[in-house]
Amino acid sequence: MTPVGIAFRLLVLVLMVAFLANPGLFEPLLLPLTRNGAPAIYVQGDLVALTLNHLAIVAMATGAATIIAVGLAMLVSRPSGVEFLPLSRSIVNIGQTFPPVAVLAIAVPLVGFGDRPALIALFLYGLLPIFENALVGLTGVPAAVADAARGMGLTPRQILFRVDLPLALPLILSGVRLSAVIALSTAAIGSTVAAKTLGEVIIAGLLSGNTAFVVQGGLLVAGLAILIDGVFVAAERFAAHRVGALQLRTA
Secondary structure (H helix, E strand, O other): OOHHHHHHHHHHHHHHHHHHHOHHHHHHHHHHHOOOOOOOOOOOOOHHHHHHHHHHHHHHHHHHHHHHHHHHHHHHOOHHHHHHHHHHHHHHOHHHHOOHHHHHHHHHHHHOOOHHHHHHHHHHHHHHHHHHHHHHHHHOOOHHHHHHHHHOOOOHHHHHHHHHHHHHHHHHHHHHHHHHHHHHHHHHHHHHHOOOOOHHHHHHHHHHOOHHHHHHHHHHHHHHHHHHHHHHHHHHHHHHHHHHHHHHHHO
16 A cells, blocks of 8 residues: 555544534534535434444444355365356345345345345455455466475465465455445445444435535444545455465475
């Protein structure tokens, strides 16, 4: 990450913390976006609580998607499981086949209103990028590295966990990053089924014609996406550095 990128993300973090800690400081900037004396700052709910719950929903959905997607990729990347590749691809493609709004509509009659329909939709939507990246990483280990690992007497299980997974980690993290950023943006629609997310602020603005609400909700979601993306980019770079050291050891 470049110094400019780091500085930009730090600025985003400072502005977000300042807004959540004292939204009134930003009221003069948002007042021109209101009309008919409407409030500029969303006060119908706790912005800090909505932000934390938004992050929690994304974290749980992305975490569950990572476990399932990486597990399937590990299975089908082994010779004994390659025959399950078409089935695995069909499973992870479910979320991309049905848009999140459709999944929400189907999930509500089954699990009710609230956070659970949003969790299901985000989980399904996040499977594909993680699975595909993990599969590419696990099947793209250089033959020389695999041969060296076998020559060291490692069992297939040891090769998977001590060589293949560490080498694939940068690509896996890239897939998780993509899934998490998409989930952060998509989670906002969860508020249409009473999930406690920042989408509540945006929807309130749309229903009342208050552009200030729409802007502050949208900027908070965008800020979270920028910060999460930066965290994963840094993790990917660290993992790539470790990969280089591992390849040197096994060469």
